[in-house]
Amino acid sequence: QGDTARPPVTMCAVVADLSDEDIVKIAAHYEAKPFVAAKQDFNADLARAGEAVHKEHCDRCHSDGGANPEDEAGILAGQQMGYMKLTFAQFANGTRQQPNKMKEKMDLLSADDTKALLHYYASQQ
Numbered sequence: 001q002g003d004t005a006r007p008p009v010t011m012c013a014v015v016a017d018l019s020d021e022d023i024v025k026i027a028a029h030y031e032a033k034p035f036v037a038a039k040q041d042f043n044a045d046l047a048r049a050g051e052a053v054h055k056e057h058c059d060r061c062h063s064d065g066g067a068n069p070e071d072e073a074g075i076l077a078g079q080q081m082g083y084m085k086l087t088f089a090q091f092a093n094g095t096r097q098q099p100n101k102m103k104e105k106m107d108l109l110s111a112d113d114t115k116a117l118l119h120y121y122a123s124q125q
Contacts (some may be wrong), residue, residue, distance in 0.1 A: 012054025017070040037078025053113045057105045077124035
């Protein structure tokens, strides 16, 4: 989980001053690497509830339970739960940009829905 004594550093802040050329080079580097799902603890009951939330609100853009690397929306399945929790919080408080159609969906989610989604994505190892 990293050093929790310091405030979290997000990639948005890290790449803010990079040139477009540098971002393209970094993207190409990571695109060539295979995705490896994080091994982590999760609550199976919450994961089942999260699957239902995902199917209702997220699967149209994040298909295959959020595991399809061909989706332009990115992989959600197997991401670190702490990272996803921070990302969801940033979406909620407006400090991280998201497409309008995603914001509309995220605004419909309760705190319990969001927690269930975190466990669902974490369960896909």
